[in-house]
Structure formats: structure tokens, C-alpha cells
Amino acid sequence: MRPPLERGMPATPKPANLPDPRLARRSFLGFGAALTGSLALGATPSSAQPQPASPPADAPWSQTLGPGVVDRPYGRPADTESGVIRRNVPWLTAGTESSISFSPLQDLHGIITPNGLFFERYHAGRPDVDPDQHRLMIHGLVERPLLLTMKDIVRFPSVSRIHFIECPANGGMEWRAAQLNSLQFNHGMISCAEWTGVRLSTLLEEVGVKKEAAWAMVEGADGAHMNRSLPLNKCLDDCLVVYAQNGEALRPEQGYPLRLVVPGWEGNVSIKWLRRIKLGEKPWYSREETSKYTDLMPDGTSRGFTWLIDAKSVITFPCPEKPLAGPGLYEIRGLAWTGNGKVRRVDVSMDGGVNWQSARLHEPVLSKALTKFTLPWRWDGTPALLESRVIDETGHVQPTITQLRKQRGSNSVYHNNSIQTWQVKPDGSVFDVQTG
Amino acid sequence: MFRQASRPLLLGAALTAALKAALVAIATAAGAAEPGHYGYGRPATPAEIAGWNIDVRGDDGAGLPPGSGSVAKGTEVFAEQCAACHGTFGEGEGRFPKLAGGAGSLKDDRPELTVGSYWPFAPTLWDYINRAMPMQAPRSLSADDVYALTAYILNLNDIVPGEFVADRDSLPKVRMPNRDSFTWTDPRPDTMAKPCMSACANPADVRISSTAEGRDLTPRTTGPLDTMQPK
Numbered sequence: 001m002r003p004p005l006e007r008g009m010p011a012t013p014k015p016a017n018l019p020d021p022r023l024a025r026r027s028f029l030g031f032g033a034a035l036t037g038s039l040a041l042g043a044t045p046s047s048a049q050p051q052p053a054s055p056p057a058d059a060p061w062s063q064t065l066g067p068g069v070v071d072r073p074y075g076r077p078a079d080t081e082s083g084v085i086r087r088n089v090p091w092l093t094a095g096t097e098s099s100i101s102f103s104p105l106q107d108l109h110g111i112i113t114p115n116g117l118f119f120e121r122y123h124a125g126r127p128d129v130d131p132d133q134h135r136l137m138i139h140g141l142v143e144r145p146l147l148l149t150m151k152d153i154v155r156f157p158s159v160s161r162i163h164f165i166e167c168p169a170n171g172g173m174e175w176r177a178a179q180l181n182s183l184q185f186n187h188g189m190i191s192c193a194e195w196t197g198v199r200l201s202t203l204l205e206e207v208g209v210k211k212e213a214a215w216a217m218v219e220g221a222d223g224a225h226m227n228r229s230l231p232l233n234k235c236l237d238d239c240l241v242v243y244a245q246n247g248e249a250l251r252p253e254q255g256y257p258l259r260l261v262v263p264g265w266e267g268n269v270s271i272k273w274l275r276r277i278k279l280g281e282k283p284w285y286s287r288e289e290t291s292k293y294t295d296l297m298p299d300g301t302s303r304g305f306t307w308l309i310d311a312k313s314v315i316t317f318p319c320p321e322k323p324l325a326g327p328g329l330y331e332i333r334g335l336a337w338t339g340n341g342k343v344r345r346v347d348v349s350m351d352g353g354v355n356w357q358s359a360r361l362h363e364p365v366l367s368k369a370l371t372k373f374t375l376p377w378r379w380d381g382t383p384a385l386l387e388s389r390v391i392d393e394t395g396h397v398q399p400t401i402t403q404l405r406k407q408r409g410s411n412s413v414y415h416n417n418s419i420q421t422w423q424v425k426p427d428g429s430v431f432d433v434q435t436g
Numbered sequence: 437m438f439r440q441a442s443r444p445l446l447l448g449a450a451l452t453a454a455l456k457a458a459l460v461a462i463a464t465a466a467g468a469a470e471p472g473h474y475g476y477g478r479p480a481t482p483a484e485i486a487g488w489n490i491d492v493r494g495d496d497g498a499g500l501p502p503g504s505g506s507v508a509k510g511t512e513v514f515a516e517q518c519a520a521c522h523g524t525f526g527e528g529e530g531r532f533p534k535l536a537g538g539a540g541s542l543k544d545d546r547p548e549l550t551v552g553s554y555w556p557f558a559p560t561l562w563d564y565i566n567r568a569m570p571m572q573a574p575r576s577l578s579a580d581d582v583y584a585l586t587a588y589i590l591n592l593n594d595i596v597p598g599e600f601v602a603d604r605d606s607l608p609k610v611r612m613p614n615r616d617s618f619t620w621t622d623p624r625p626d627t628m629a630k631p632c633m634s635a636c637a638n639p640a641d642v643r644i645s646s647t648a649e650g651r652d653l654t655p656r657t658t659g660p661l662d663t664m665q666p667k
Contacts, residue, residue, distance in 0.1 A: 089655055094521070094531035097571070124571060137480050137488055147484060148477035155476050173653075177646035181654045208471030217491055223574040225567035227491060276488055283620075285494025287564035291555050294618065300542040302554075302614075306622045320648075347631065352642035355634045385642065391631050399627035407626045411547055415624075423644065432648040 083107075086117060089185055092173075097125040098224075100167060102188025105314075105335070106321035111162070111370040113191035115246050120253045121167055121189075121267065123288075124223030129273055131257040134221065136203075136241070140278035143208030150257050154243060156198035156206075161240060161263070162369045164337050166190040166309050168266035168293065171416035174401070178434045183319035186420065186432060190337070192370040195261045197242030200235050203277070213279040217286075218260055221275035228269045229283035230262065234307075238263050238368075241274060264339030264368040265307040266414070268293050298409030309339035311398050312417040313346055313373070313390035324428035327381035332359070336371045338392035343371040345391045350377065352385030352421060352435050353400070359388070384424040385435065402436040490567055494557035497608030503579035504603035507596070510588025513581045517570045526550070526592045536592040539613065552593025556618050558610035562586045562602070583607075 053059035077084065086101040093099040101120045103113055113119075120126070131150045139145035170189035173179050180186050209232070216235050219227040230239070240261040243250060250256040255272030262269045268288060283289070283305070295303040313336035318324050336343045342365055347356040359373040373388070390398045401418035423433040492499040505513075515524065522528055526535030538548025547553075551561060566582045568574050577585070587602040596602075596610060648654065 087655065091531075091653070124568060124574065137485065139480055139485050139489070143471045145480040145485060146477050147480040152476040156474060178648040179651055179653050181648035181651070185654060202469075205469045206471060206474055206476075219491070223568065223571070225490065225574065227567070278489070278491065280493075282493065282495070284491055284563075285557050285560055286491075287555075287560055287568075290494060290557060290560055290618070291549070291551070291564075296542060296547060296549070296554075298543065301617045301619060302542075303622065304618045304620045306624065308622060308624060310624060345631075347633070351639065352637075354637050354639050354642060356632070356636070385644075389631065396625050397627075397629040397631050399629050403627045403629060423647065423649075433644045434646045435642055436645040 081107075084117065086120060087184060087188075089173075089180070098123050100169070100189060102184045103191050104184050105188055105190075105316050106183045106319050108316070111192055111335070111364075111366075111372055112246060113193055115193070115248065115251050115254070118191040118193065118245070118251065118254055119167070119189050122222070122224075123226050126252050127222045127273055128252060129221060129257060134257050134273075134275070136258060136275060136277070138203060138207045138277045138279075140217075140280050141210040141213035142204075142279055143210065144206075146203075146207050148203075150243065153198060153241065153258065156202055158196055159199055159240065160194055160196040160244075161261075162192065162194045162364075162366050163261055163263045164190055164192040164309075164368065164370050165261070165267040165270055166312075166337070168268065168306075168309065168414035171418070171420075172413045174418075174432075174434070175405070175410040175412065175416055178432045181320045181432045183314070183316060183321055187314045189267075190335075190370070192337075193245045194247065195240055195242040196244035196247075197240045197258075197261070200239035200241050200260070200277075201237075203241060204232075204235060204279075209279060212281050215280050215283050217276075217278045217280060217284045218269070218271045218274060219276040219278075220255075220271045221273040226271055226288060227284065227286045228271060228288055229286065230269060232279070234262065234265070262307075264309055264341075266293065266309060269307060293414060295408065295412035295414050297412065303412075306415060309337070310415060310417040311338035311340065311343075311390045311392040311396045312336070313343075313388040313398055314420045315348070315386050315388050315422055318386070318424065318428075318430045319422060320430045320432060323430050324379060324424060326428060327379050329376065329378050332375045332377050332386065334359070334373050334388050336361075336373055336388070336390040337369065338390065338394075338396065339368060340392045340394045340396060341367045342393045343390055344393045344395075346371075346373040347389045347391075348373075348375045349387045349389070350384045353387055353389075353419070356389065379424070381426055383426060385433070386422040386424060387419050389419055400436070401434055490563075492559050492563035492566070494560035494563065497559035497562075497604060500559060500562060500604035500607060501579045502604065503583055504601050505580050505582070505584025505587050506601045507584075507587045507591040507598050509580075510584035510586070510591070513577075513584050514588050517577065517581075518585065521571070526589060535589050539593070542614070542617070550593065551589055552595060552613065554614050556612055556615045558586070558590060558595075558607050558612055561589060562607060 051060050084104050084107040086103060088099060088101045103117050103119045134150055136148045167189035171186055174186060214232050216230045216232055217227055218230060219225055242261050243258055245254055250259060258274045259272045260270050260274050295306055313334060315332055315334040317333040332348055336346045346359045348359050349356045359375040362372040365371050398417060398419055404418050421433050421435055423431045521532040522535050528534035535551050538550045538553035541548045541553055562582055565585050583602040587600050590596045590610060591598060591600060
């Protein structure tokens with residue numbers, strides 16, 4: 001959705017009562033300290049006498065009987081992890097129903113996003129769909145228009161694949177300048193899951209594609225009836241119609257009971273609450289692929305149908321939310337991905353891109369999935385400018401923001417896959433900056 | 437006669453069936469199946485298709501239904517259904533989208549993207565209002581009302597005259613000002629960086645050009661936490 005993420009945003013700082021981000025960071029650290037304190041209080045947080053819980057003391061939880069099985073029939077994270085949540089940027093959109101939330105990448109480990117932390121994007125809020133009433137209709141230029149129930153869909157041969165989904169507006173607030181001092185808000189419009197469902201090609205073979213068909217229109221059952229056009233060859237290549245995410249039914253936020261996953265392409269085309277697929281000869285030029293999700297260039301022209309997610313990477317530790325505690329040995333951690341296929345290499349720089357060294361890629365390195373990288377770093381307490389740069393299997397090298405601006409100006413909103421620079425100050429604090 | 441003649445026919449049919457089965461087996465092994473191979477679900481009936489077949493194609497208006505609406509009628513419907521968020525003249529309330537204005541601003545430092553300045557196809561406007569608006573009650577407007585709103589919004593942008601009546605014939609003929617400014621093929625990759633490993637720049641040239649430090653745009657990192665924590 002364009003206007004929100006928009007051109008107005010850099011110009012007009014919003015509510016005056018937002019605190020200085022540095023204060024926000026400090027209060028976050030302060031919050032951590034408060035948590036440690038409350039842990040020490042054990043079972044009676046209101047007690048004035050903190051019980052020691054670390055050696056040599058035996059902790060209170062080591063001296064009691066805990067709740068039994070099915071105390072939590074559907075488990076949940078530890079209470080002390082309650083800060084690991086999706087967040088939104090209130091000034092970005094008119095309301096929360098047509099808006100986006102961000103995954104807390106600063107608190108995640110590995111390449112799979114837990115289902116409750118997968119970023120959300122709605123155009124008409126989150127519908128609560130009755131799976132018994134839900135139908136998938138496939139029609140248009142097909143031999144046999146078909147109506148499928150969820151039970152029908154689950155009977156088809158199933159596949160499971162790990163793929164990321166990224167909103168192409170991820171990082172869209174940083175086209176003009178560094179603005180948001182946060183990993184979550186600058187990069188959290190990406191998540192990655194194992195998806196289970198049926199290949200779209202299987203469904204299209206089942207209905208029989210007429211030879212004039214060249215495009216598919218895919219549409220959701222939400223109030224926005226969100227629809228996009230997809231070239232038929234992509235549909236037949238690797239698209240999935242999925243009902244499960246990380247081993248359980250899709251979450252309502254992610255399209256329950258059925259969604260499309262278009263691997264490696266901008267998240268907007270992976271239609272959630274999928275209800276209809278119509279084949280045609282030409283694209284539909286829907287609102288979501290003309291007035292939105294098109295990229296305005298400095299000469300006034302616009303690029304449409306720019307579906308591919310380019311090669312991108314980011315250091316997830318350290319980051320503004322996770323500063324350094326002082327000089328010493330650290331593991332720089334990060335994530336890399338590309339819509340082109342697999343990540344081939346990730347390089348890390350500590351001096352703003354003057355010198356680079358290659359990081360270690362962690363298995364599994366999967367096509368169109370998040371890939372984890374790490375690199376040990378002995379920090380001597382001097383200022384540093386940390387950057388990561390991915391090279392994908394097609395040889396595409398992640399660009400700097402300067403290189404991108406040279407091609408696209410700063411009004412194109414989408415597809416900012418530039419190198420992120422984190423400034424590390426001598427006190428270990430970390431800030432979002434741009435160099436050039 | 438009939439019986440005699442039918443034998444070779446039956447034999448032929450059996451052969452054809454066997455051949456078909458063999459072909460299906462080959463096709464299945466290769467990953468492609470005949471239509472109806474699984475046989476799950478049932479054919480969608482014309483009535484079922486008609487109920488959901490709402491899409492209208494942007495460039496030529498294919499799929500536009502019968503009905504019509506004038507700018508004058510659109511003024512009334514807009515005031516009732518749209519103005520609370522989009523403003524009486526499409527100027528946009530708060531952060532809700534502005535629908536009019538911005539003509540000629542696309543090369544500006546702060547371009548204004550509206551229906552008039554940016555949208556390439558008029559039928560797309562009909563399609564979007566019909567499928568998604570008003571936000572609180574999508575699909576509640578009649579085709580005539582959607583035509584009227586489309587006419588009003590186009591008129592707000594000085595694209596059609598006050599006496600314009602939108603229908604399935606007139607709407608595809610409306611020429612949007614920005615129609616020819618789109619390219620529909622992706623020119624990326626449009627950057628070709630080389631993965632240099634050492635002394636890639638003069639360290640003196642590495643300067644911080646902007647920082648988020650000190651800006652007040654970052655939501656408080658503890659934001660939702662504050663309300664979730666027990667006091």
C-alpha cells in the first residue's frame with residue numbers, strides 16, 4: 001500500500017511525544033534489567049524481599065512442583081519473552097486494518113519465523129474464515145471450471161517447502177535517509193516458514209489450461225478481495241497453494257485456511273485467504289499492480305510488474321535493539337536471501353565497506369529461503385561501521401543505497417535491497433546510518 | 437449389421453482407452469496429469485462463477501457490468517460513503533489516501549500520487565471501488581453507484597467533464613494522463629556492483645550521510661510492551 005509508506009513520511013515527523021530513540025533504547029535496556037529483577041522475585045513478585053535465585057542459592061523454581069502436562073494445551077513462550085512480539089509504526093498508516101506489522105528479527109534465531117511472529121500485512125483487516133464454507137474456484141480459460149473445498153484440496157499430493165515472504169516495501173522508509181533506529185522497523189517485513197500444500201501446477205493440470213491462457217488472476221476472500229495478476233509460467237514453475245505453516249494450519253493472519261505462496265516474489269502476490277484463480281490471456285492491471293506496487297522513477301516513468309525480490313542481507317546482531325556490552329569477542333549474526341534462488345556468499349565489513357571478509361553460511365542454504373550467516377569479531381571498543389553484502393547464485397551483488405538511488409532516485413518506495421550500515425559507538429550502542 | 441459393425445468400433449474404443457491410459461501414465465510420471473485426473477471437487481456452476489466473477493480488466497474494461505452513473509449522482513454517493521475518509525473533494529482525511537490532485541508532480545521531489553496523477557487505467561478504479569470499498573462494507577454498493585463514484589472521482593481530477601456518465605462503454609475510453617508512463621517489464625538488475633574485498637574505498641571518503649539518531653520517528657521499542665506488562 002503506497003501512500004502510507006510514503007513520500008510524506010520523511011518530511012513530517014509525527015507525534016511530538018515520541019521519545020528520543022536513544023531514550024527508547026535505554027528504556028528497553030532498563031526494561032531488561034527490570035525483568036531480571038522480577039525473575040529474582042520468583043513466585044511472589046510483589047514480595048519486598050527478593051529471593052536469591054542464582055548460585056550459591058537454589059532457585060525458588062528448583063524447590064517447587066511445577067504445573068503438569070496440558071496445563072497449557074497449546075503452549076506459549078515463557079512469560080519473560082513477552083517483549084518478543086510484532087510491532088507496527090503507528091504514523092505509517094491511517095489505521096491498523098490496512099497496515100503492516102514487523103517481525104522482531106532482533107530476537108529471532110535461525111531461519112524459521114515462529115507462526116505468532118510472522119509479519120502481518122492486511123488490506124481490509126484479518127478475516128476470520130470458516131474453513132467448511134471456504135471454497136477455491138478455478139475458472140476462466142480452463143477446460144473444467146472447478147470448485148474445491150478444503151477437504152478436496154488437502155487430498156491432492158502435498159509438498160512442503162521453506163520459503164521467505166518479504167513485503168517489497170521492507171526498508172521503504174529509508175530511501176531518502178536513515179530514519180528508524182531499529183532492526184525490527186527497517187527490516188521486519190520479512191519472515192520465513194515451511195509451507196505445506198499443493199503445487200499450483202497440480203491444480204492447473206487438474207482443470208486443464210486452455211492454450212490461449214497466459215496469465216492468472218489470484219484473489220483473496222478478505223474484504224479487499226485482494227487480487228493480482230501472475231504470468232502462467234510462474235504459476236506452473238514453483239507456486240504453492242498452502243494450508244499449513246511450520247507444521248500447523250495457517251494462522252488467520254497468514255491466510256487461514258488457504259493462501260498462495262509465490263516463492264522469491266514480492267509478498268503482495270502471495271494472496272492470502274485465497275478463494276479464486278482465473279486464467280486469462282492478459283494481465284488484469286488491478287489497483288494493487290498499478291497504483292500500488294509500482295516503482296516511480298526520477299524521470300516520472302514507473303516500473304510495473306517488478307515482482308522479484310532482489311538479493312538482500314542484514315546483520316541482526318549487533319543492531320540498535322541489541323547493542324554491545326563492551327569490548328570483547330562477539331559473533332556477528334545475520335540473515336541473507338534472494339528471490340533468484342540460493343545465497344552464494346555473504347561478506348561483512350567493519351569499516352563501512354572499505355574492507356570485507358566472507359562470513360560463514362549456515363546449513364541449510366535453501367532456494368528462496370532465509371540463510372543464516374555468522375562471523376566472529378573481536379571488538380576493541382573503537383567506533384565501527386558494520387555492513388553485510390550478499391552475492392546470490394546468479395552473481396547479483398547487493399548494492400549500496402547510493403547505487404540504488406543513482407538508478408531509481410528516492411521515490412520508488414519498493415524494492416530497497418541496499419546494504420544496511422550499523423554504526424557502533426564506543427559505548428557499544430548501535431545506530432541506523434547511511435554512508436555516502 | 438449394427439452388431440457386426442460395432443465390433444471393430446468397440447475394439448477401436450478399447451484400444452483408444454488403453455492408449456489413453458498409457459499416455460496418462462506417462463504424463464503422470466512426467467508430472468503432468470490429464471484434466472480431472474484426481475477428480476476431487478466438482479465443476480463450478482455458471483451461477484457460482486457469476487457470483488464471484490467480479491474482476492474487471494484495467495486496460496480494456498473487460499468484465500464491466502451493465503449499469504451507469506453520472507458525476508452528479510457520484511457527488512451524492514461520495515458524500516455519503518467516502519468523504520469521511522477521503523474528504524469531500526478527495527483531498528484525504530488524515531493519512532487516508534488522497535484521490536485527487538498532484539497533476540504533473542511525478543518528477544517532483546515530493547510527488548503526489550493520486551487517481552488523476554498516477555493511475556494508468558480508469559476501469560481499474562471501478563474494479564477497486566467495487567471489490568474493496570467502502571472499507572467498512574465492501575461489496576455493498578450497486579453497480580450504478582460504483583459507476584457514479586468512478587465518474588465523480590475522474591471529474592475531481594479534471595479528467596472527464598461534469599456531464600460525464602460512466603458505463604461499460606464510456607469508461608474504457610477514458611484516457612488517463614499517466615497511462616503511457618508505465619513500463620511493464622522489469623529492467624532489474626539495474627545495479628552491477630563488483631564484490632571488492634579490500635581497500636574498496638578511501639577510508640577518508642566513508643562518511644555518515646544520515647543517521648536515525650536523534651530523529652523522533654522510531655516508535656518506542658518498548659511500545660506495545662508497556663501495555664502488556666503487569667503494572
